[in-house]
Amino acid sequence: MRVQFFGRVWKNLAYTVPKLTDYSAEALGRASAELIAALELETQKLLADDKRAIPSDAEWKLRWEEWKKFRDGWIGRKSGVLTQINELWLKSAPKDAKRAAGQLVNDLRKTVQEEVSRAEATLMRWEGDDQREASEASARSFTTIEEALIAVEGVDITLPGVQRPIGAEHPVIKTMHEIVSVFQKLGYSVAEGPVVETDYYNFEALNFPPNHPARDTQDTLVIAGQQSKPQRERLLLRTHTSPVQIRTMEKMRPPLRIVIPGTVHRNDPPDASHSPMFHQVEGLAVDTNITFGDLKGTLDHAMKALFGSSVKTHFRPSFFPFTEPSAEMYVSCFICGGGGKRGAEPCRPCKQTGWIEILGCGMVDPNVFEFVTDNGYDPKKVSGFAFGMGADRIALLKYGVDDIQLFFQGDVRFLQQWG
């Protein structure tokens, strides 16, 4: 241990700058040699090193105090050796010896400063080595690698980390993305519109007659305080994504192919298969010579892309105000394979019929085009088809979920299944 070394009291410099009376070259050389010898002796004492045992922080503090005394003794401005030789050897020199004395003092200043710097650099290097050794030695004394890392790095890697669960797409959003993606691959663009809509876009421009039951507040959620406005300007929560068809046709001339995902609202009390808020994906294609054959081919392809190439589709006549003719499309049950039974049990999703109603569709009613004739949708020149499906219902079927409320309750345990 170097404790003994550090324990000794540093004495004032043994060297005292003598007054010079003789400025001969020989006398100057002797004075210079004595000074350098004293400097080397002091440096040796300062840097005395007994096997480099590891000193404590307190011991290093003491060592640096000794260093300061050494430094101030030699280069301190007030009374350091360099200041003294300037006073006693140079300023006191007779005129004819000034030059030689000046040269000597300059040389000595350089030597002393270099030696002081060298000593400081040596001490700093040793201190750095000691600190590294100390932390490594303490790391070695731990029994496990973890403890050693804690000591060296200050990080306890055995503590549990901050858990940041990876998010996942909600099953309904995931389903919507899948449906949209099928149509994007067919060249359709995505269109969106406002959820708070006017009566005009939600009903009137879609050919709903004034007293259609959907316009009743029994079925539609309306914004309060609209009674003073004309009917067509009254605000409501859109009951379907179809207003986006009109909004897009007002902005873009035919030909047009769009797919419209979005949330819609109806005044339905929540139960296992109804929710006042749900999701639709709707589509519209307008061009010259679009036929019902195009509609059937497009939707048959889309259903095979969504539910597998073995599903069959069929269409049954239906009615919607904004399409004529209209149809409901069914796909063969992708749960029971169309047989209506799962083993001995009846297949509930298809109610044992082997078919599942999946969407509504039809050829765009010419009356709808009349609202956007000015933008190139002349019903005598263009035709089109439209379709719409409930994304929530498809997600229920696809993932075998039996209650639509599960999608909106936000229970992480339920949603984690898609993580």
Ligand SMILES: [Zn+2]
């Ligand atoms: Zn079935």
